[in-house]
Amino acid sequence: MKATRDWFGESLADLAAEHEDIVVVNCDLASATKTAAFRARFPHRFFEVGIAEANAVGVAAGLAQEGLRPFVASFGHFLTGKYLEIFQSVGLNDAGVVLVGTHAGLAIGKDGPTQMGLRDVALMRTLPNVEILHPVDGVETREMMRHVVGHRRPTYLRLCRQPQREVHDPRHRFVPGAPDVLHAGRDVVVFSMGGPVGVVLDALDTLAARGITPTVVNVSSLPVDAAALGDIVDAHRRVFVIEDHYVRGGLADEIARIVLDRGHRVAFRAWGVPDYGQAGDPRDLYARYRLDRDGVVHHLTSFADADLATAPR
Template sequence: MTSTRDWFGTALVEIAREYDHVVVVNCDLAKATRTLQFKEKFPDRFFECGIAEANAIGVAAGLAQEGFRPFVASFGHFLTGKFLEIFQTVGLNDAGVVLVGTHAGLAIGRDGPTQMGLRDLALMRTLPNVRVFQPADGTETWQMMTHLATDRRPSYLRLCRQSQPEVHADGYRFRFGIPHVVREGADVVVFAMGGTVPVAVEAADRLAADGVTPTVVNVSSLPVDRATVARLVGTHRQAVVVEDHYLVGGLADEVGRIVLSLPGRPRFDVLAVPDYGQAGPPEDLYRRYRLDAAGIAARIAAHLQDAVR
């Protein structure tokens, strides 16, 4: 197992060999964001801006307007914290920048809420021309990187610190906006993203012992295809979103809007972070917020039980 930020660093070097318009704009975090390999292989295409995300975003926007495909990397919390600069220089100019936000969610652990990427999806989703990507494993990271290198749209790539197992079967092909079913089931459909996908699969394994068989869906890019989500929800009694993000503004809002538009309004539940987050070991934080496999399984079981009362 490895993290999607590690897969990103490896894939970045490989796509740069094929696409010489790919460059990196860094914010003094090359080791943490895994762009150090790129710096060593392509020093002339690596631009260090220091601890100055606002400047880095402006530099990246300028490079994009000159035909390059810049990947500007920092912690997701810090990078999207410069939302005004993203809005003004990337969004309004439709500049083909890939904003790479690492350390998404609670997994940064002891560094606490001042460094946790927990509100980044909410911010990026407000920009009408910015696409959001969050891979669930190495296979998907590689395919997304190829897509991003050959695309020209402004994008936000959200990456995790924690190691993750492969969840996609051989033959998987990433398609922007199309959710992918990684576990077929019944009873309830669970939508997850990034680091929560393998955890949702583990929760499904736990529930299977009690005769509950959730369908687990990887939503790896936004905006999501409404018809696909509507079809998946329509074939289940319940729908649940699990995300390593604030309760407001992320995947739950995206899926919830679709659910509310469906006839009969299926039962809908969300597991996410309802406060600013805390500092502590990652495993303790996921347990606290019931975003570990045991917590997700218990919440789904309770949700289903309430439905039959």
């Protein structure tokens, strides 16, 4: 098991050997963001700007406009905190920058909410030309990296700190925007991205013992294919979204909009982080916010037990 930030670092260095236009703009976090391997192999293509994310975004936008494919790496909380610079320099200019935000969600633990990437998806969703990618494992990370170096659109790559097990077969191929069905079930469909996906899969045996067999869908890229996602929703009576992010503005909002636009008559619930977050051991935090396996079992059991007799049809 590895964190997706580790898979990113390895993939970046390997792909840079094939793509001479790849450069890195770093914010004094090469070890944490796993860009150190790139620096060791390609020091002349590694630009250190220090603890200055706003400057890094501007430098990267300029490099992109000169035909390079720059990766700006920092904690997701810090990087998207420079939203104005991203909006002005990357978004408006349609600059081909890959914004790499690591340490997504609660897993940074004791460093607390001043460093937790909990509102980054909400911010990046507001930019109409920015692709958001959040891989669930090593296979998908490598596939996404190959995808990213193959185009020049602005991209936000969201990465986790915690180790995550492989959920894909090595032959899996990433398709941008396609909802990725990892487990077929009935009645309730669970949509998630990144770290919580594996947690939901780990809860399946316990849920099955209670007579609950959810469909599990990995939504690893936004914007998602609305038609494909709508077809999945059509086959279920209940939709549940769980994300390691603020409950407002993230994946749940994206899916709710699709459900409403299509006129689906389903019961809909979402769960995420309802406050600013806390500092503590990551395991304690995930338990506190009911984003661990026991929390998933609790949410889906209560949802399955809910009376839908009065729900609109």
